[in-house]
Amino acid sequence: MAKRDLATSDAPTVRRKRRSPEELNSLILEAAAREFGENGYSGATTAAIARRADVTEAQIFRFFPSKAELFREAIFRPLNRHFSEFHSRNLADSTDAETSNELARRYINELQDFMGEHSRMLMSLIVASAYEQDTSGRLTDIEGLRAYFERGAALMESRTPGEPKVAHDLMVRVSFAAVLASVMFKDWLFPPGLANDEEIRQAIADFTIEGIRANEQPGL
Amino acid sequence: MAKRDLATSDAPTVRRKRRSPEELNSLILEAAAREFGENGYSGATTAAIARRADVTEAQIFRFFPSKAELFREAIFRPLNRHFSEFHSRNLADSTDAETSNELARRYINELQDFMGEHSRMLMSLIVASAYEQDTSGRLTDIEGLRAYFERGAALMESRTPGEPKVAHDLMVRVSFAAVLASVMFKDWLFPPGLANDEEIRQAIADFTIEGIRANEQPGL
């Protein structure tokens, strides 16, 4: 006798209400995003994801063939989608009246908004991208991101005659760093009360734009 | 019979030369730093560390009581030490003749030197600091780093009357970002040939210093 009685109703365990596949799917994806974000790919376990989603582990594998695929769906897809959406929202309605300064400031602000909103996702992506070889899918696979940066570089072109891509990429680095640093240092490097997020963000924008402008004048 | 014959000399396995405890210790630490750096805390396995160090797994646990402790010794200790050494080396020999501009530039350059040199270590520290709750020890435990940043903030004070700490921390963020971005994006965001590391580093220094100066003049 290989199999034993299953689900013998000894303990009066209350059975969960039946939920729709859509609800299950989003519950799992949300829990996975959080777990991956908080613990990294190898740190996150399917058991923990299931617990968090209030779903049995078996159900996860009914929706997603493997942990790696779940990771891709939970982290990659949304990130890619959000970057694409963000891209069109950001640049579609730019009026010609805006100065390049204003445009650049808007680009920087919105990039930081986005990154702040998805800092944990970005964090685990960065970790995955840099070190987890087994999870196929890297930052460079995010087509939306690539397009976004290309557009941003073009936007910077009007301001920095010399090396627009360098200027733009520096700005991206600053913004990335702002997000990463807040995760890394929590309120140590920026003690609460010294300066709030808004001030810091504004400072970065000023700093970035003026920094680039200063470098436009050669021989400094 | 619970125990079987151990080490029966059937296969003529060549026995390794005997190595000193010091050598073993450093072999293990070095391998551990690499493995943790490349795979993160949960991604690195003691088996892989042992293989890399050309040591049996059991030997690791003769030197270090646990994986967590090994992590602390391999990542934390050296980082802390290097920051302290770097701190004194960097600022001890500043002549009074140096302008604050030159000092700031030197601070930025050397910070970036250090970070570039230890980018992988920093990366895994970030992972640990941000997400791995089980590994006690976080960025804020690095006393050398704290002292270093305090000194740097003081150095910025002469240049930015308003909010020196914000200016300094922005600079730290830029430098961190430069390192992280190069790990994250490899040669995607900065394609090789467009600008080499030296140029980028110089640009960051200029950019940072001039950006701060621009913001000194209010009402921009």
Added chain:
DNA sequence: ATCTGAAGATAGCATATACTATCTTTGTGC
């Protein structure tokens, strides 16, 4: 020469984890 402590090496344990198999229940379309 011999003793001994530590290095080299093998085997294994307990637990964790990704994933599967199977049973039981339930909402829905007919």
Added chain:
DNA sequence: GCACAAAGATAGTATATGCTATCTTCAGAT
């Protein structure tokens, strides 16, 4: 009302992994 597909639930399996136990060998002290 009933069939049935899919959700809820339980119980695994195979492997990986942190860590231990134990044996064997060897270099240096006595």
